[in-house]
Amino acid sequence: MNTDPDRFIRENTSVLSPPHVPEIRLHLASEVHDLWLKTEEDLEAIGLPPPFWAFAWAGGQGLARYVLDHPETVRGKRVLDFASGSGMVAIAAAMAGAADVVAADIDPWAKTAVRLNAALNGVAVDFTNDDLIGRSVDVDVVLAGDVFYESEFARSLVTWFSAVAKDGCVVLVGDPGRSYRPTGQLEELATYQVPVTRVLEDSEVKKTTVWKFL
Template sequence: MIGADPESRRSFILAHTRLQFPPHTPELALHLADEITPIWRMTEEALEEIGLPPPFWAFAWAGGQALARYILDAPETVAGLRVLDFASGSGIVAIAAARAGARHVLAADIDGFCGAALALNAEANGVAVDFTDQDLLDQPPPEADVILAGDICYEKPLAERVMAWLDAGRSRGARVLIGDPGRSYFPREGLVRLAEYQVPTTRELEDMEVKRTAVWTFPSP
């Protein structure tokens, strides 16, 4: 069993992942797993808790890769600005924002492992990113110039809640960018598509080896 302290989780991640370069963002290095089932099972065993959600932090999902690619190719999107990366997972999007020159980046994810994964991945890329494990959906969106969210629409109730929260962030003045690989519950209506990519992935994670993935935003008021 491992504890909740960052050092225990850091050691677990180092033992069960390897430093890799996601195919759509090869300039970024992340500690990633090769297969989802073994690390999922090992996480449950290490925490002595069955029925945990998948270890999203251990993979570079298509929506996150697309959003990170967009930011790296258009650094003016975040340069000099305060950025929030919601449901950060591995931290790929937050790290891309930091690399692109954001003034401050806060990554948020309710999975405590994400904090340790983000710290390792930020270190591997030579950037600084802050982290919170608070459930930000329980409060108004924090002050930010840009809110980033990749792969957030896996389940219908959560997707509806997150999209309403992101819209509230837009209403408070933030620019919202969303990376989505065509999830069933992603509401394309009322959004503007900024870019589209063919993102290499694996059958471990998706139903095909290349996912058509887009970056979206809310229309200007």
């Protein structure tokens, strides 16, 4: 069993640019099912989650595009990329001039994915495995791509994001129409048509909106 995350990621991904943010290069799965099955075979025994870090999800692509196109959103600021996965949005923030960027993800292998991907793009991104939901965060901007995919998780995020925004932090989310996105607490900032993998999304393009959390 190959349980070395650095070696596993290098051997089972390709360096690709997400279609909506071609400025960024990432270690991504080129064959979705092959990597997913290999991960289950190699890692299920030690209890690791599916390799969400290996895909450029639509919400993250839209949010990363917004940050790159509107660098004033993060320039000179302390930024947290929540549920970072591959680190795509964190990398976009660093490229846009953020003073400090922390990627947060509870998947322990995301730490290696973020490190490798940040190095590919020549930027500095810190990482935390801490579960931050419900905690106060000492940052200016929270970015979250594609997080409203499960009911209970989404409810906990709405409560947390509301508290963080009330404390004066800007909270931006990228969402491609997930079922549990809150409807009454968001201000629309931009909408994109994001190319995606049909195997993951049952579509070749997902309408993706960047929202500011109120």
